[in-house]
Amino acid sequence: MKLFIIRHGAPNYAKDTLTEQGWREQELLTPFLVAKKPDVVCLSSLGRAQDTAKGLLRETGIRPLVFPWLCEFDARLPEPFAERCPWHLNPVDWSKNPAWLGPDWQEDPLFRDSEFLRTYQADAAALDAFLAEHGYHREGRFYRVSKEFFDTNETIMMFCHLGRGQMLLSHLLSMPWMQIHYFWLPTSSITEVIFERSPFDRSLALARCATVGSVPHLDAAGVARCNSGFMMPIDGYTREVDRPADLSQ
Numbered sequence: 001m002k003l004f005i006i007r008h009g010a011p012n013y014a015k016d017t018l019t020e021q022g023w024r025e026q027e028l029l030t031p032f033l034v035a036k037k038p039d040v041v042c043l044s045s046l047g048r049a050q051d052t053a054k055g056l057l058r059e060t061g062i063r064p065l066v067f068p069w070l071c072e073f074d075a076r077l078p079e080p081f082a083e084r085c086p087w088h089l090n091p092v093d094w095s096k097n098p099a100w101l102g103p104d105w106q107e108d109p110l111f112r113d114s115e116f117l118r119t120y121q122a123d124a125a126a127l128d129a130f131l132a133e134h135g136y137h138r139e140g141r142f143y144r145v146s147k148e149f150f151d152t153n154e155t156i157m158m159f160c161h162l163g164r165g166q167m168l169l170s171h172l173l174s175m176p177w178m179q180i181h182y183f184w185l186p187t188s189s190i191t192e193v194i195f196e197r198s199p200f201d202r203s204l205a206l207a208r209c210a211t212v213g214s215v216p217h218l219d220a221a222g223v224a225r226c227n228s229g230f231m232m233p234i235d236g237y238t239r240e241v242d243r244p245a246d247l248s249q
Contacts, residue, residue, distance in 0.1 A: 001136060001149075001205075003172075004036065004157040005165045005191040007213075008048040010226045016047035021226055023051075025188035028217040030055030032190070033157065038062065040134075040156045044070040049159040052188060056157070069126040073163040075119035078110060086116065087163050087181060088231055094178045105176040124171040136195060136205060141174040143195060143205040150202060162229040165191060172207040186225040189213040 009022030009029070018026060033056045041057065041064040043050050049070070057064060076082050081089055094100065099108045111117045128138040134156070135149025158168070166180040172193055185191060192211045198204040215225060 001134065001153060001195040002036075002155045003193040003195070003207075004033070004038070004155070005168055005185075005193065006033070006052065006157060006159045007162055007165055007185045007187055007189050007191075007229075008044075008046075008052040008159065010187045010228055011048045013048075018048055018051050021223075022048070022187065024223065025218065026052050026055055028221050028223065029188045029190075030059060032217045034059045036155055036157075038157045039154045040065065042067055042070060042130075042156065042158045044072070044160045044164070046071050046161070049161065053157075053159045067126070067130070069123045070158055070160040070164055072161040073119075073123065073167040075116045077116045078114050081110075085163065086177070087166050089178075089181065091181065094181060100178045101176050103174075103176070105178070111177070120167065120171075120177070123167060127168060127171060141206075143207065145195075145197065145203050145205050147203070169193075169209065169212075173209060183212055184230060185213040186215050186218075187228050188218070189215050 006029075009018045009025040011017075011022060012019045029052070038056070038060065041053060041060075041062045043053055043064045043066045045066050045068055050066075053064065056062070074085060077086050077089075081093070084090075097108070097110075099105065100110065105111060106117060106121075131138070131143065134154055135146040135152065136143040137146070138144075160168070162185050165185045166183060169175065169183060169191065170177055170180045190211065191209070191213060194208050194210050195205040196208050198206065218225060
């Protein structure tokens with residue numbers, strides 16, 4: 001099974017839709033996704049994610065599934081991090097405690113009994129319930145594959161958001177939350193997770209990340225990434241600009 005995590009195009013947050021850049025990204029993204037021949041398409045219930053999927057849905061005729069647990073993941077951490085989005089923390093702060101970066105991170109006092117962790121675990125359970133419907137059952141850090149799905153290789157696409165994509169990766173790859181800060185998912189980016197079956201046990205699968213935040217559709221058209229979700233400007237842009245340099249290409 002392959003799972004594609006797709007961040008929405010450049011957003012107009014005020015209207016919960018896409019900017020001019022976002023629609024251009026959607027236009028360029030669509031043929032790349034159509035070529036992957038998706039079997040299932042899942043959407044956040046927010047407009048900017050649904051708008052990003054419109055081209056794919058139009059070209060394939062697929063009827064999407066809409067899940068609230070694919071909306072932006074914005075549950076706040078406790079103090080001293082409560083004022084910031086949990087994926088926009090000061091690196092000096094989030095890296096100073098080894099326990100936050102270890103396998104038992106959820107047991108640390110910062111996370112344990114917090115609303116953040118309750119939300120994270122509930123959303124992770126919702127994701128696992130969905131994957132179980134497609135034959136992949138979570139067991140610790142792995143997935144147990146039902147026999148009737150041994151010869152099935154579904155392609156599933158999830159249109160969501162920056163923080164949500166990071167949360168999904170954290171759970172699928174069994175990565176501590178703080179380590180997810182190493183990943184930035186540009187607008188309209190494609191992240192591919194392959195559930196690789198073990199050669200030692202056909203019923204066991206490991207979620208392995210093949211690509212993170214890939215934007216081949218923008219690169220091929222010479223369209224620069226926008227800054228949305230980046231902590232500092234990139235490629236010479238500012239937050240005020242936050243769009244590609246040339247939409248005429």
